[in-house]
Amino acid sequence: MPFLPVILWTDALIYLLLAVVAVFVWYVRRHAHLRAPWWRVAQTPAAMSALVVLAVFVVIGLLDSVHFRLALPAAPDTRTDRAAPRELAYAVDVKSALDVLLSSIANRPERTYSAPLATHAYAKETVELPGKDGEPGRQVRDYPRLKYGGAHLRDPGRDWGPDVLRTAFRGAALALPLWLLAALVLVAACTPADRLTSRDFWHAVWRGKTEVPWRAILITLGLLLLVVVPVMLLSRHYHVLGTDKVGLDVLYLSLKSVRTALVIGTLTTLVMLPFSVMLGIMAGYLRGWVDDLIQYFYTTLNSIPGVLLIAAGVLVLQVYIETHPDVFPTSAQRADFRLLWLCIILGITSWTGLCRLLRGEALKLRELEYVQAAQAFGVSQWRIMARHILPNVMHIVLISVVMDFSGLVLAEAVLSYVGVGVDPSMISFGTMINAARLEMGREPMVWWSLASAFVFMLALVLAANLFADAVRDAFDPRVRVGARKLRWGKTTQAGEA
Amino acid sequence: MYAYIVRRVVYAVFILIGVNLITFALFFKVNTPDDIARLQLGVKYVTPEAIAQWKADRGYDKPLLYNARAEGRHKFTDTIYFEKSVEMFRFNFGRSDDGRDIANEISMRMWPSLALAVPVFLVGMLLQITFALMMAFFRATYLDFWGVVLCVVMMSISGLFYIIGGQYLISKLWNLVPISGYATGFDAFKFLVLPVVVGVIGGVGSGARWYRTIFLEEVGKDYVRTARAKGLSEIVVFFRHVLRNAMIPILTGAVVVIPLLFMGSLVSESFFGIPGLGSYTIEAIQAQDFAVVRSMVFIGSVLYILGLLLTDISYTLVDPRVRFE
Numbered sequence: 001m002p003f004l005p006v007i008l009w010t011d012a013l014i015y016l017l018l019a020v021v022a023v024f025v026w027y028v029r030r031h032a033h034l035r036a037p038w039w040r041v042a043q044t045p046a047a048m049s050a051l052v053v054l055a056v057f058v059v060i061g062l063l064d065s066v067h068f069r070l071a072l073p074a075a076p077d078t079r080t081d082r083a084a085p086r087e088l089a090y091a092v093d094v095k096s097a098l099d100v101l102l103s104s105i106a107n108r109p110e111r112t113y114s115a116p117l118a119t120h121a122y123a124k125e126t127v128e129l130p131g132k133d134g135e136p137g138r139q140v141r142d143y144p145r146l147k148y149g150g151a152h153l154r155d156p157g158r159d160w161g162p163d164v165l166r167t168a169f170r171g172a173a174l175a176l177p178l179w180l181l182a183a184l185v186l187v188a189a190c191t192p193a194d195r196l197t198s199r200d201f202w203h204a205v206w207r208g209k210t211e212v213p214w215r216a217i218l219i220t221l222g223l224l225l226l227v228v229v230p231v232m233l234l235s236r237h238y239h240v241l242g243t244d245k246v247g248l249d250v251l252y253l254s255l256k257s258v259r260t261a262l263v264i265g266t267l268t269t270l271v272m273l274p275f276s277v278m279l280g281i282m283a284g285y286l287r288g289w290v291d292d293l294i295q296y297f298y299t300t301l302n303s304i305p306g307v308l309l310i311a312a313g314v315l316v317l318q319v320y321i322e323t324h325p326d327v328f329p330t331s332a333q334r335a336d337f338r339l340l341w342l343c344i345i346l347g348i349t350s351w352t353g354l355c356r357l358l359r360g361e362a363l364k365l366r367e368l369e370y371v372q373a374a375q376a377f378g379v380s381q382w383r384i385m386a387r388h389i390l391p392n393v394m395h396i397v398l399i400s401v402v403m404d405f406s407g408l409v410l411a412e413a414v415l416s417y418v419g420v421g422v423d424p425s426m427i428s429f430g431t432m433i434n435a436a437r438l439e440m441g442r443e444p445m446v447w448w449s450l451a452s453a454f455v456f457m458l459a460l461v462l463a464a465n466l467f468a469d470a471v472r473d474a475f476d477p478r479v480r481v482g483a484r485k486l487r488w489g490k491t492t493q494a495g496e497a
Numbered sequence: 498m499y500a501y502i503v504r505r506v507v508y509a510v511f512i513l514i515g516v517n518l519i520t521f522a523l524f525f526k527v528n529t530p531d532d533i534a535r536l537q538l539g540v541k542y543v544t545p546e547a548i549a550q551w552k553a554d555r556g557y558d559k560p561l562l563y564n565a566r567a568e569g570r571h572k573f574t575d576t577i578y579f580e581k582s583v584e585m586f587r588f589n590f591g592r593s594d595d596g597r598d599i600a601n602e603i604s605m606r607m608w609p610s611l612a613l614a615v616p617v618f619l620v621g622m623l624l625q626i627t628f629a630l631m632m633a634f635f636r637a638t639y640l641d642f643w644g645v646v647l648c649v650v651m652m653s654i655s656g657l658f659y660i661i662g663g664q665y666l667i668s669k670l671w672n673l674v675p676i677s678g679y680a681t682g683f684d685a686f687k688f689l690v691l692p693v694v695v696g697v698i699g700g701v702g703s704g705a706r707w708y709r710t711i712f713l714e715e716v717g718k719d720y721v722r723t724a725r726a727k728g729l730s731e732i733v734v735f736f737r738h739v740l741r742n743a744m745i746p747i748l749t750g751a752v753v754v755i756p757l758l759f760m761g762s763l764v765s766e767s768f769f770g771i772p773g774l775g776s777y778t779i780e781a782i783q784a785q786d787f788a789v790v791r792s793m794v795f796i797g798s799v800l801y802i803l804g805l806l807l808t809d810i811s812y813t814l815v816d817p818r819v820r821f822e
Contacts, residue, residue, distance in 0.1 A: 296511065296512065296515065299512055299805070300512050300515035300516055300519065301519075302801070303512055303513075303516055303797075303798040303801040303802050303805075304516055304519065304520070304794055304797065304798050305760065305793070305794060305797035305798070305801070307763060307778075308778065308782075308790060308793055308794045308797060309794070311782045311790060312520075312523050312524065312528070312790065312794070313523075315528060315536075315785060315787075316523070316527050316528050318536070319528055319532040319533075319535075319536060322535075322536070323532065323535075406652075406653065410655050410656070413655045413657055414655070414656065414657065414763075414764055417657060417764060418763060418764070418779055418782060418783075419779075419782060419783045420782060429655075433655070433657050433658075433661075437657075437661065440661060440664070440665055440669070450658075450661065454654075454655075454658050457654075457655055458650075458653055458654060461653040461654075461655075462649065462650060462653040465649050465652065465653050466649065469649070
């Protein structure tokens with residue numbers, strides 16, 4: 001095999017999460033009462049636009065979660081007479097599918113900083129001019145040409161502008177047919193065939209009057225393609241977002257950060273989810289000393305300042321890694337385990353909120369008639385909790401999972417700044433910001449690392465927030481009858497009129 | 498009502514003991530002093546003698562819970578648990594790993610922290626409530642819609658970017674105030690303006706949106722409809738009825754945060770070089786100074802529990818139903 005698959009801890013959990021989501025989707029599709037709120041989400045334009053953006057991030061994150069070690073090229077074998085198959089040697093560094101896809105931009109290190117799309121380095125260096133007829137050349141201080149950025153240009157001063165513009169326009173031109181194709185496939189997959197051929201349907205799409213907000217989805221998709229395709233074309237010859245201090249491509253770093261953010265945002269809540277759901281329901285339903293104990297437990301945990309608990313936890317891991325170096329053969333595995341550990345500790349500090357909410361809800365539900373009827377029939381307590389309470393608090397769990405996501409992504413950046421975040425060797429928005437923080441003081445300013453982290457994070461968190469809002473509006477019965485009507489009712493009517 | 502408060506106080510003491518045990522377990526059982534010494538002295542070139550010396554210097558060479566070699570009550574008091582954990586209840590925090598008195602350090606660094614945190618809290622809350630009021634009053638209009646959009650965008654930006662952006666724009670580009678640093682007395686003003694502004698702006702998004710939902714929840718209640726049915730104008734309904742009732746959850750929600758203002762803000766203090774408790778904590782984490790981290794955990798939990806207690810008391814004051822529970 002040309003590669004050796006490596007399943008890191010977080011990979012395994014992500015695959016598990018994917019499986020759970022798939023089962024959940026299958027389950028929801030079969031139940032009308034569960035389909036209804038999701039249908040409401042699907043009708044919200046902002047949520048669906050956000051979903052398109054999120055889908056892109058998720059694809060990047062998933063590609064980055066397929067890890068393997070590439071086989072090393074066969075060494076020249078002196079003992080050719082032996083027929084036994086030679087054992088393949090594998091490279092020490094763990095790569096992901098995304099690394100392979102991006103290998104063209106990942107493996108083009110410059111020496112140090114360079115501005116976005118630059119052809120010359122950021123700082124002056126001593127360059128030797130070629131001398132005439134074998135004489136030694138003159139040495140001058142100048143901005144040296146980059147090794148890869150714009151290397152195909154013969155005269156950067158003259159060719160650079162037209163080349164960038166031409167490539168960008170080519171990308172935009174290519175984006176249009178791609179967009180049409182994607183739009184057709186997407187709409188066709190979700191709409192009955194007879195409506196696809198009707199002029200009224202496309203008219204409704206154009207005016208934004210379809211039930212699923214196709215117009216918003218297609219506009220978002222178009223804008224995304226309009227950015228992504230030119231960037232892809234440009235990145236063949238340039239560092240589109242510049243390079244960082246050690247000359248790594250910032251675009252590559254930003255794309256790699258996406259997985260870290262997604263892992264922190266999703267796994268953190270999910271790692272502790274079983275505990276908070278179980279304890280919350282138990283506290284609310286069983287009452288009595290169980291309730292007292294669980295309440296005591298989460299209030300105690302809650303009163304320890306979160307950052308300090310995380311710091312203590314990360315220090316524990318650091319000590320463990322340093323005393324057991326043999327447990328983690330590769331640095332990727334070490335960094336990955338630290339990421340998982342961070343998720344667990346973050347989860348420990350944040351599960352209490354959900355637990356308290358579930359306790360309150362279970363307290364209310366246990367007094368309802370259907371639960372009392374179950375009790376009267378002699379259904380066991382555990383069965384009541386599993387069959388009658390749990391399904392009726394799932395909307396709270398769902399809302400809390402999607403609402404927590406963006407906060408956790410933002411928290412990662414802060415924790416990495418404090419020094420208790422992900423492993424310094426792991427690429428994340430936090431480590432990017434942390435490394436770029438001092439670059440603002442340089443003259444001229446190195447702004448592109450920060451700007452890229454800012455744009456990527458804003459896109460991810462904003463999309464997550466918009467989607468989470470729609471999910472909450474659709475699932476929370478309180479919001480639906482009260483605020484939502486006030487909030488969107490008149491506005492959308494005014495918009496349509 | 499007094500019985501209720503007494504009950505809450507007793508409960509608070511138990512929580513504090515729980516926190517104390519957890520931190521003790523975390524810092525002495527899971528992370529043993531040997532590990533800490535090895536981390537501090539450098540992992541590779543460390544000798545058992547050096548570790549023993551390091552522990553003896555800092556009083557970590559005693560038994561954890563029970564000292565069999567000591568006499569009488571010293572069997573219990575001459576242990577790590579008593580000296581390092583129980584003493585904290587007397588606010589005796591001992592010395593940091595670099596030999597400074599932690600209690601003294603805390604009492605000095607408390608003031609810069611408060612000078613930053615209190616204005617951020619007060620101005621921030623005022624701004625958030627005003628903004629939320631505006632959105633709630635003009636609810637279901639474009640003003641409300643774009644207000645919410647603005648809030649969501651603002652809360653999607655990491656706090657780090659507000660700080661970096663503020664420092665770049667106000668200090669570097671416009672040269673209005675120093676980028677970072679601190680001075681005592683009234684000179685502190687020019688150093689504090691920027692952190693306060695940044696802190697306030699950073700909190701507006703999520704705060705205003707949260708308060709807006711509280712206002713809207715209040716607007717949907719029956720008594721508001723009654724007030725309108727009586728023929729009161731919308732302004733009177735809004736400012737006399739809705740605002741006053743919505744202030745109850747807002748204020749009781751804010752009470753829990755007030756004691757924690759002492760802890761200062763980790764990130765903004767260290768970015769702006771303000772010598773408060775937040776930057777103290779960060780420095781301790783980065784230097785892996787466990788004595789300081791432990792003390793800060795303790796103080797943080799005491800303040801949080803105090804906040805919970807204040808919340809309970811404020812509930813009994815504003816909501817008669819709790820009093821007769």
